[in-house]
Amino acid sequence: MLLQLGWLDIDYAIRKDEPPKVTKESTKEAIDLYEKWEKSNRLSIMFIKTRMCASILGSVDQHTKVKDLxxxxxxxxxxxxxxxxxxxxxxxxxxxxxxTKGVRDYIMRMRDIAAQLKTLEVTMSGTFLRRADC
Structure with missing residues (x-):
């Protein structure tokens, strides 16, 4: 999802912190920067909400800032x-x-599970692996 936001060039609010609120004393550059951040934040939240399934969004509190979401x-x-x-x-x-349907299938399934565990940053000791082979 973050990649899609980047491709759409609306990920500014994710990459940068919220600039100071606009006041009467704000310069044109400060106003433009805040408007750019606000538009990126608003569009990013809408994009995420339209792409996520309702059950996930229903379990997450409502947020006004994309980083918090x-x-x-x-x-x-x-x-x-x-x-x-x-x-x-x-x-x-x-x-x-x-x-399994043979040695090759067994090895492929074991490697797949091990790769998923590695992605989740789980390390398995050699002792555990030797016991799993039994």
């Missing part, structure tokens, strides 16, 4: 990652060669 979504998925890690470890430790 992204942070809330990330926090929502932190607990999901823990459940996924548990599921993957169980699959890894319980997979047997007899349950």
């Amino acid at each position: 992204i942070k809330a979504i990330d926090e929502q998925f932190a607990t999901s990652d823990k459940a996924l890690v548990s599921t993957l470890i169980m699959q890894f430790s319980s997979l047997r060669l007899t349950e």
Whole structure:
């Protein structure tokens, strides 16, 4: 999603902090900068809300700043990652060669699970791997 916001050139509010609010004493440059940030923030929030499924957005509080919205979504998925890690470890430790369509399929499934665990920053000790092979 962040890549799409970048392609659309509306990711300014994600990359930069909110500039000071506009006042009567604000210069034209300061006004233009705030308007650019505000437009980017508004469009980014709308884009995210239209692309996310309702169940995810329903579980995240409403936010007026895109950085806060992204942070809330990330926090929502932190607990999901823990459940996924548990599921993957169980699959890894319980997979047997007899349950697959041959040695190649077994190896590919084990490598796939290991790659997913590595993406989630889970390291498995050599002792665990030797016990999983039994």
